[in-house]
Amino acid sequence: MKKALIIGGGIAGPVTAMALQRAGIEAVVCEAYEDAAAEQLGAYLTVAVNGLAALSLIDAHEVVKATGHPTGTLSFSTARGKHIADMPIGGTLPDGTVTHSVKRRDLYRALNAEAERRGIRYEFGRRLVDAVEIPGGGVRAAFADGSTLDADLLIGADGIRSRTREIIDPTAPQANYLGIYGLGGFVNDPELHAELALEPGIYNMIFGKEVFFGYLVAPTGEIWWFANVPRTRELSKSELSGADIAHWRDELTRLLVADRTPAARIVAATPDETFVPAFNQYDMPSVAKWHNDSMVIIGDAAHAVASSSGQGVSMAVEDAIVLATCLRDIPETAAALTEFEHRRRERVERVVAHGAETSGDKATNGISRLLVRMLTPFFLRRAAKGGIGHLNWMFDYRVDWAAPAHSK
Numbered sequence: 583m584k585k586a587l588i589i590g591g592g593i594a595g596p597v598t599a600m601a602l603q604r605a606g607i608e609a610v611v612c613e614a615y616e617d618a619a620a621e622q623l624g625a626y627l628t629v630a631v632n633g634l635a636a637l638s639l640i641d642a643h644e645v646v647k648a649t650g651h652p653t654g655t656l657s658f659s660t661a662r663g664k665h666i667a668d669m670p671i672g673g674t675l676p677d678g679t680v681t682h683s684v685k686r687r688d689l690y691r692a693l694n695a696e697a698e699r700r701g702i703r704y705e706f707g708r709r710l711v712d713a714v715e716i717p718g719g720g721v722r723a724a725f726a727d728g729s730t731l732d733a734d735l736l737i738g739a740d741g742i743r744s745r746t747r748e749i750i751d752p753t754a755p756q757a758n759y760l761g762i763y764g765l766g767g768f769v770n771d772p773e774l775h776a777e778l779a780l781e782p783g784i785y786n787m788i789f790g791k792e793v794f795f796g797y798l799v800a801p802t803g804e805i806w807w808f809a810n811v812p813r814t815r816e817l818s819k820s821e822l823s824g825a826d827i828a829h830w831r832d833e834l835t836r837l838l839v840a841d842r843t844p845a846a847r848i849v850a851a852t853p854d855e856t857f858v859p860a861f862n863q864y865d866m867p868s869v870a871k872w873h874n875d876s877m878v879i880i881g882d883a884a885h886a887v888a889s890s891s892g893q894g895v896s897m898a899v900e901d902a903i904v905l906a907t908c909l910r911d912i913p914e915t916a917a918a919l920t921e922f923e924h925r926r927r928e929r930v931e932r933v934v935a936h937g938a939e940t941s942g943d944k945a946t947n948g949i950s951r952l953l954v955r956m957l958t959p960f961f962l963r964r965a966a967k968g969g970i971g972h973l974n975w976m977f978d979y980r981v982d983w984a985a986p987a988h989s990k
Contacts, residue, residue: 591618594739594881594898596697601906612708625766633896650684672977744883757864767852891937
């Protein structure tokens with residue numbers, strides 16, 4: 583293995599490039615846009631402790647920590663403002679590091695800037711349209727501008743709408759709509775912050791009558807929030823692009839006003855320029871074929887997880903490190919990719935299943951929604967008493983960079 587083309591400059595792309603560089607493999611990142619963060623939706627992301635531990639193997643964890651801030655605790659409450667329980671988000675690493683939250687665009691830009699600082703080559707404006715395996719080994723990628731690039735391996739880090747996935751397997755499934763659309767935003771309002779007496783590091787989660795709402799405060803005092811709104815039918819492209827910020831603010835405020843929580847006030851105080859309009863939420867059903875002899879998909883392209891899992895970033899990072907170790911130690915590319923899938927599939931599909939289970943109150947029937955609100959506090963309190971032991975399998979996973987990879 584001498585050279586790899588990485589399609590996509592989001593999160594998996596630059597992390598994979600840095601991991602491959604550390605493994606002694608040249609990587610070129612091909613990004614469709616001139617700015618990898620330009621088209622990214624969503625307010626902010628969670629980088630769990632297992633993801634930060636994986637990033638530390640390539641000395642990229644401090645970049646993420648500096649971009650975000652610690653949020654190590656979940657605090658749940660009801661629509662009436664009654665506190666249910668507090669729970670840690672994945673425990674603490676030996677150096678005291680806990681789970682961090684970071685704005686999506688900031689994370690994209692920080693990781694790509696770090697990759698470029700390390701000498702990773704970027705090709706912007708390169709939108710993949712096709713790729714073919716070259717006789718004798720390797721792959722040729724064709725882009726929308728008519729150009730082509732050759733390499734030993736093509737890595738699809740191109741997200742949930744992955745073109746690489748379609749090339750590897752034209753029958754691969756499409757993204758699965760979760761029955762939820764999301765919104766989010768940022769509020770820099772010192773008076774509101776002071777009135778709410780918010781404490782940094784705590785993720786406040788509200789089981790509202792119509793909306794699941796979460797918010798936290800950054801060390802700067804800025805309030806970050808998101809909302810998950812159940813909807814049986816996914817929003818169409820025209821609905822997503824046709825409505826202005828005022829429409830989404832008014833609609834969400836209407837759904838939140840019946841709750842005895844600060845949610846409606848936080849949304850109403852969010853200015854247009856920091857309001858994230860509606861976006862559908864998806865996960866990725868099991869993808870039967872992750873690779874052929876010279877192409878592979880990683881991250882959301884292979885196994886997108888529901889945002890409720892808080893593991894999307896961490897799964898992509900783990901993928902990147904494991905793939906690099908397999909390519910470093912197994913001379914035959916096809917065998918290395920097979921071993922990568924063997925090491926990753928069971929874990930990521932378990933995380934996807936967990937995310938689907940916790941993706942929020944999707945019930946549209948009024949009686950079902952009432953039952954969820956009534957029973958959730960009981961189960962959360964029971965879980966809080968037992969700590970996070972039932973999720974150790976997810977947060978305690980560690981990639982061993984030093985251990986040699988062997989093909990089965």
